[in-house]
Amino acid sequence: MTVTVDVVGEETAECDLANDATYDDLIREAGYHPQEASVLVDGEPVPGDRVVDADEVQLLRLIKGGATDGDA
Template sequence: MRVTVAVAGEDTREVEVDDGATYADLLDPLPYGAHEVSVLVDGRPVPEDAPVEAERVEVLRLVKGG
């Protein structure tokens, strides 16, 4: 399955995933870990361990600081 992954404020790329892949698997080619981002489908966060069912997702980087 080919999924369009749009990183908010950055770039968009196509990621090829196997059947049964999770949303966390979409992050593998990106320079971000699962604790640094949220994956959104239709503007709503999805669990990282949920199987990929969308053809387009948005990755939103989380900001921490003091």
């Protein structure tokens, strides 16, 4: 199955997944870790262990960036 992933504030991508893939699998396929992002379907968050049942989702990054050597 192919799912369109709109990473909020960034890019939109297409992810190819197995038919039994979960939303956590989708997050990983999009290049993120499930602890740093959540998936929204029709504007509502969905559990990571739920099987993907939408063709289009939004991926909301909860953690972005970090401290660099110049930050203190």
